[in-house]
Amino acid sequence: MISSKIENIQKRMEKDDFQGYLLADFANINYLSKYLPSSFAFCVIKEGPIIYCSQMDMELASKNSTIQYVQFENFSKLIDDLKEEGIKNLAIEPSLPFETFSKFKEDFKIDSVDYVNKERMIKTSEEISNITKATKIAQDSFLELDFTSGANEKALSYELGRLMRQKGAFSESFDTILTSGSNSSLPHAIPENKQLEKPILVDWGAIYNGYCSDNTRTIVYSEREYEIFNIVKEAHDESIKVIKPGLKCCEIDKVARDIIKEYGYGDLFIHSLGHSVGLDIHETPNFSPKDESIIEKGMVITVEPGIYFEDEFGVRLEDTVEIQKSAKIIGDLPLELNIDL
Amino acid sequence: MISSKIENIQKRMEKDDFQGYLLADFANINYLSKYLPSSFAFCVIKEGPIIYCSQMDMELASKNSTIQYVQFENFSKLIDDLKEEGIKNLAIEPSLPFETFSKFKEDFKIDSVDYVNKERMIKTSEEISNITKATKIAQDSFLELDFTSGANEKALSYELGRLMRQKGAFSESFDTILTSGSNSSLPHAIPENKQLEKPILVDWGAIYNGYCSDNTRTIVYSEREYEIFNIVKEAHDESIKVIKPGLKCCEIDKVARDIIKEYGYGDLFIHSLGHSVGLDIHETPNFSPKDESIIEKGMVITVEPGIYFEDEFGVRLEDTVEIQKSAKIIGDLPLELNIDL
Numbered sequence: 243m244i245s246s247k248i249e250n251i252q253k254r255m256e257k258d259d260f261q262g263y264l265l266a267d268f269a270n271i272n273y274l275s276k277y278l279p280s281s282f283a284f285c286v287i288k289e290g291p292i293i294y295c296s297q298m299d300m301e302l303a304s305k306n307s308t309i310q311y312v313q314f315e316n317f318s319k320l321i322d323d324l325k326e327e328g329i330k331n332l333a334i335e336p337s338l339p340f341e342t343f344s345k346f347k348e349d350f351k352i353d354s355v356d357y358v359n360k361e362r363m364i365k366t367s368e369e370i371s372n373i374t375k376a377t378k379i380a381q382d383s384f385l386e387l388d389f390t391s392g393a394n395e396k397a398l399s400y401e402l403g404r405l406m407r408q409k410g411a412f413s414e415s416f417d418t419i420l421t422s423g424s425n426s427s428l429p430h431a432i433p434e435n436k437q438l439e440k441p442i443l444v445d446w447g448a449i450y451n452g453y454c455s456d457n458t459r460t461i462v463y464s465e466r467e468y469e470i471f472n473i474v475k476e477a478h479d480e481s482i483k484v485i486k487p488g489l490k491c492c493e494i495d496k497v498a499r500d501i502i503k504e505y506g507y508g509d510l511f512i513h514s515l516g517h518s519v520g521l522d523i524h525e526t527p528n529f530s531p532k533d534e535s536i537i538e539k540g541m542v543i544t545v546e547p548g549i550y551f552e553d554e555f556g557v558r559l560e561d562t563v564e565i566q567k568s569a570k571i572i573g574d575l576p577l578e579l580n581i582d583l
Numbered sequence: 584m585i586s587s588k589i590e591n592i593q594k595r596m597e598k599d600d601f602q603g604y605l606l607a608d609f610a611n612i613n614y615l616s617k618y619l620p621s622s623f624a625f626c627v628i629k630e631g632p633i634i635y636c637s638q639m640d641m642e643l644a645s646k647n648s649t650i651q652y653v654q655f656e657n658f659s660k661l662i663d664d665l666k667e668e669g670i671k672n673l674a675i676e677p678s679l680p681f682e683t684f685s686k687f688k689e690d691f692k693i694d695s696v697d698y699v700n701k702e703r704m705i706k707t708s709e710e711i712s713n714i715t716k717a718t719k720i721a722q723d724s725f726l727e728l729d730f731t732s733g734a735n736e737k738a739l740s741y742e743l744g745r746l747m748r749q750k751g752a753f754s755e756s757f758d759t760i761l762t763s764g765s766n767s768s769l770p771h772a773i774p775e776n777k778q779l780e781k782p783i784l785v786d787w788g789a790i791y792n793g794y795c796s797d798n799t800r801t802i803v804y805s806e807r808e809y810e811i812f813n814i815v816k817e818a819h820d821e822s823i824k825v826i827k828p829g830l831k832c833c834e835i836d837k838v839a840r841d842i843i844k845e846y847g848y849g850d851l852f853i854h855s856l857g858h859s860v861g862l863d864i865h866e867t868p869n870f871s872p873k874d875e876s877i878i879e880k881g882m883v884i885t886v887e888p889g890i891y892f893e894d895e896f897g898v899r900l901e902d903t904v905e906i907q908k909s910a911k912i913i914g915d916l917p918l919e920l921n922i923d924l
Binding site for chain 1: 621622637639640641643652654675677678679680681682684685695737738741744745748754760768769771812822854891893894908
């Protein structure tokens with residue numbers, strides 16, 4: 243039986259006159275087949291969808307895949323199979339490596355389309371419940387983390403990972419950013435073997451049942467840090483209030499960016515307001531100045547304004563929101579947290 | 584000052600008549616510039632090499648990059664810059680996403696080349712010393728891990744990661760495979776929340792100063808498991824003895840594969856014999872049946888034969904070897920280990 247996700251993709255293919263759609267991205271293959279490759283694999287959506295998987299993944303595919311699978315032998319065989327089925331116009335993923343595209347370009351008319359990403363944008367209630375559970379695990383673990391133990395940044399970030407696993411997470415959804423002092427001005431700082439300084443910025447998440455969570459909290463101390471915290475909090479709160487289906491993603495980014503600009507810190511908000519979250523930690527669409535995608539019900543997107551003073555400190559506050567008639571924050575961890583150092 | 588690595592690449596470019604070489608792979612950019620991007624970046628090797636990095640990485644690039652960098656604005660600006668410098672033939676990485684290639688294809692004559700991977704194949708003594716240190720950290724941590732603590736697979740694999748960090752590792756070089764019982768027949772098994780069964784298979788590594796280590800040990804118990812262990816050990820030992828510069832990579836794979844075939848288990852050795860290791864855990868060339876690359880001094884490659892009985896058990900033994908006049912195993916952890924469960 244072919245799932246409704248695959249049927250939707252087949253309809254788009256028919257409309258655009260593609261007879262085959264080649265996928266190699268692990269998350270896309272997992273999304274469509276419940277088989278998450280551990281080595282390379284090629285999934286071809288066509289009248290009868292099929293996965294070509296590596297010899298060493300055959301047992302794994304046999305345990306998990308809802309799509310028929312065969313062992314990949316070589317590209318000639320795969321290409322011959324597709325030609326024999328009458329495939330002439332072949333769709334590929336935008337992320338497909340040039341090298342792989344090159345293997346197919348002589349035999350097919352190729353163009354890239356993001357049908358799977360389009361499907362993945364709108365989360366089912368089951369997907370949202372996985373993201374909600376991942377968020378609960380991550381937030382509960384954060385609250386149990388003992389910042390006053392004397393452990394350094396790196397040890398604390400690792401302990402947070404242990405707590406999340408203990409509560410049922412598969413793993414972190416990305417390398418935990420637990421940073422402090424002047425390193426907090428680097429949006430993607432790496433935890434170091436050094437004692438906590440002020441302020442403390444933690445950007446972390448868990449994976450539950452394949453789905454990611456994403457949050458950031460900054461614990462501030464000085465008057466100056468509080469002042470910046472409150473601006474970032476205003477940008478966070480006001481942009482979330484505005485979110486609703488039908489608006490463009492870039493309009494939400496603008497709400498937060500305009501608030502930060504008004505206070506004179508526009509140049510220091512050095513990234514987009516947010517990104518979608520699901521099986522991957524970064525999905526589309528984005529709350530970014532350039533993303534004109536229309537917001538729809540069922541999207542799950544982060545809101546994470548930040549202000550960064552190079553070599554001094556940074557403040558970022560991030561929640562993940564589920565979009566229905568309006569935006570609902572997933573999880574219930576307060577933005578303002580106090581930790582006595 | 585332009586490094587000798589970049590000069591070597593510029594020479595290859597000149598020979599092949601490329602005026603520019605576009606790189607987006609993080610490890611490649613790190614290899615050439617010492618700046619490891621935390622967000623997207625484009626490095627263009629040309630007469631004056633330059634990196635276009637994301638706004639949020641500008642501070643990181645300023646701290647680390649040995650190559651000039653500017654802030655990426657958009658693709659039109661980047662393309663205009665390259666055209667103004669007279670670039671007509673543009674080389675790209677084989678791994679470059681189709682979507683990125685598409686942005687450049689109208690304005691340049693493009694082909695993919697693996698100049699950087701070619702450079703990265705031959706490790707300097709400094710790179711080998713980093714891999715050696717990573718291996719020492721990983722092996723010392725393994726010996727300290729208490730398999731008899733009653734902790735389950737997942738908790739033990741996490742504890743191994745903690746020990747490696749404590750000894751100076753940046754992180755694991757890949758998700759630790761600590762598996763046992765029938766799951767050991769999956770080459771890339773995922774540690775589970777279950778008590779250890781027999782046999783135990785651990786495939787793990789550390790990152791030190793950016794460089795990866797990679798080892799596998801299988802702890803066997805039954806007579807049958809020992810029998811298979813000894814076949815895998817013979818394939819491991821004999822193939823390492825044969826390695827020397829001038830031979831083809833596939834010839835080494837064949838030595839191990841022939842031994843396993845002789846014992847009647849050829850169909851159960853379901854992956855290649857080995858892969859190169861460096862800044863990435865999987866580099867080229869590979870000890871695989873299809874890789875005709877010539878072995879050279881300075882290569883660092885794994886040797887990891889395995890035999891897998893579906894739903895029963897698997898045995899894999901892996902060392903990483905440094906190639907000089909012959910192959911020298913990095914590290915000194917014995918293949919045969921005893922753990923009383």
